[in-house]
Amino acid sequence: MLMMLVALTSCKKEIEMDYREVEPLVMIEGRVTNEGVSVLITRTRNMDDPARGKGLAGAHVRIETDGVSEQLLYDASTGCYLSPSGMKGQTGKTYRMTADFEGGHYEASSTMPPPANIMSAQFRWLDFMNDRMLFFCFEATDAMPDQLNYYWCRMDRQTTNPWLLEHVDLTEAYRWGVFDNRGAAPGLIIHDIMCMTKNNAEKDKEDDRKRLLYDGDIVTLTLMAIDHPTFEYFKSLSSGQRGGANPKSNIEGGCLGYFTAGNVSRANPVVYHPD
Numbered sequence: 001m002l003m004m005l006v007a008l009t010s011c012k013k014e015i016e017m018d019y020r021e022v023e024p025l026v027m028i029e030g031r032v033t034n035e036g037v038s039v040l041i042t043r044t045r046n047m048d049d050p051a052r053g054k055g056l057a058g059a060h061v062r063i064e065t066d067g068v069s070e071q072l073l074y075d076a077s078t079g080c081y082l083s084p085s086g087m088k089g090q091t092g093k094t095y096r097m098t099a100d101f102e103g104g105h106y107e108a109s110s111t112m113p114p115p116a117n118i119m120s121a122q123f124r125w126l127d128f129m130n131d132r133m134l135f136f137c138f139e140a141t142d143a144m145p146d147q148l149n150y151y152w153c154r155m156d157r158q159t160t161n162p163w164l165l166e167h168v169d170l171t172e173a174y175r176w177g178v179f180d181n182r183g184a185a186p187g188l189i190i191h192d193i194m195c196m197t198k199n200n201a202e203k204d205k206e207d208d209r210k211r212l213l214y215d216g217d218i219v220t221l222t223l224m225a226i227d228h229p230t231f232e233y234f235k236s237l238s239s240g241q242r243g244g245a246n247p248k249s250n251i252e253g254g255c256l257g258y259f260t261a262g263n264v265s266r267a268n269p270v271v272y273h274p275d
Contacts, residue, residue, distance in 0.1 A: 028106060028251055030097045030259035032089040033224070034115065037063055039072055039081040041101060044256065055079020059101040065093050091115070095261045097251075106253035113225045114143035115263035116151055116189055121221050121270055125198070132198040134213070136175070138191055138267060140223055145186040150231035151223060152178050152262070155193060158218040158269075168210055174219070178226075178234040201274070213272045221267040230260040 024043035031038050041056045061072040061081040072081035089095065089112045096109040121138040136155060143149075155175040159165065175193050184190065200208050213219070226234075229250035237247035249256050 026101060026104060026106070026255040026257075028099060028255050028257035028259070030099075030108070030251075030257070032063060032087075032095045032097075032110070032112065032261040033264045034089055034091075034112075035264050037072065037083040037087050037089070038078070039097065039099065039259075040079060041081070041099065056101070059099055061097070061099045063087065064096045064098070089261050089263070091263060093261070097259045104253055104255065106251050106255050108251040108259035110227050110230065110250075110259055110261040112261035112263055113149065113227060115265050116140040116142060116149075116223055116225045118221065118223055118265045118267040121267040123195075123270065123272055124192075128197065134195040134198070134201075136193040136195055136219065136221070136270075138193075138221055138223070140189040140191075140265065142181050142184060142187050142189050143225075145181070145184070145188075149181045150178065150226050150228055151180070151189070151191075152176070152226050152230070152234055153191065153193065153224075154222045156220045156222070157213070158220075159214060160216060161214045163206075163209055164214070174213075177238065178231050180231070215272065215274055217272045218269050219272060220269045223265045223267075224262040225265075226260055226262045230258055230262065233258040233260075 024045065027042045027044055029040045039061050041059050041061075042054065043056070055074075055078065057074045057076070059074070059081065063070050063072060063083070070083060070085060070087060073084050074080075075082045091112050091114050094109055094111040097107060099106045118138055118140045121136065124135050124137050125132045126135060153176065154173045157170065157174045159170065164170070175195065177193070179191060181189055196208075196212050201212055204212065233247050233250055236245070239245070246256055247258075250258055
């Protein structure tokens with residue numbers, strides 16, 4: 001009886017977390033894709049600081065490939081270092097980034113894999129235990145089915161829901177993740193992204209709303225073919241978000257972040273309707 005009383009009794013207590021403050025670290029996010037080149041340099045912030053980091057000027061950033069080198073220029077409107085010539089990545093080429101910032105020297109390289117072109121994308125309700133689960137399912141080509149290939153996907157949404165517009169940063173991804181082509185049919189990638197349960201959607205609790213989709217929401221899928229070091233970075237980033245650890249950087253020099261040469265493919269926008 002006493003054990004049952006303890007199990008059925010609950011209480012709430014607010015705990016003040018005393019996070020240890022450390023000196024900010026340099027964070028670099030660099031991309032060379034078939035759509036263009038961009039490098040974002042920021043600094044880490046304390047756990048209790050909600051302000052989003054801004055792109056920092058004053059760095060000397062270069063991209064090199066096949067003996068050709070170009071210095072990127074800082075763009076104040078985006079906070080990124082961009083290619084003045086409009087350079088775009090090409091499949092099979094290896095790109096090297098060097099960045100000198102406030103006395104630190106950072107460098108990394110990445111080879112661009114072939115693209116995974118999206119052929120179809122749609123929502124699908126599937127039975128899930130005693131509930132129904134909404135999945136976003138897509139199919140894409142696998143250009144090198146005889147070897148292990150890696151992919152990063154991201155779902156972005158547009159909404160007219162008043163609560164989301166007020167409380168959610170819609171520039172952040174609704175869903176994102178990485179995966180590989182193990183178990184895929186030759187030349188074909190089929191991937192399902194778990195969205196929400198029907199039960200949670202009908203209850204519409206405030207704590208769940210960031211993870212819910214609403215009638216009329218527009219979802220856009222981005223798929224990028226990436227190399228293995230970039231896959232490891234995003235995989236460790238996903239794990240670190242749950243465990244409080246920094247992701248595994250592929251940039252030498254002591255900073256956080258990643259540099260990748262990736263091929264981007266985008267699906268046509270899909271409108272969500274509950275039925």
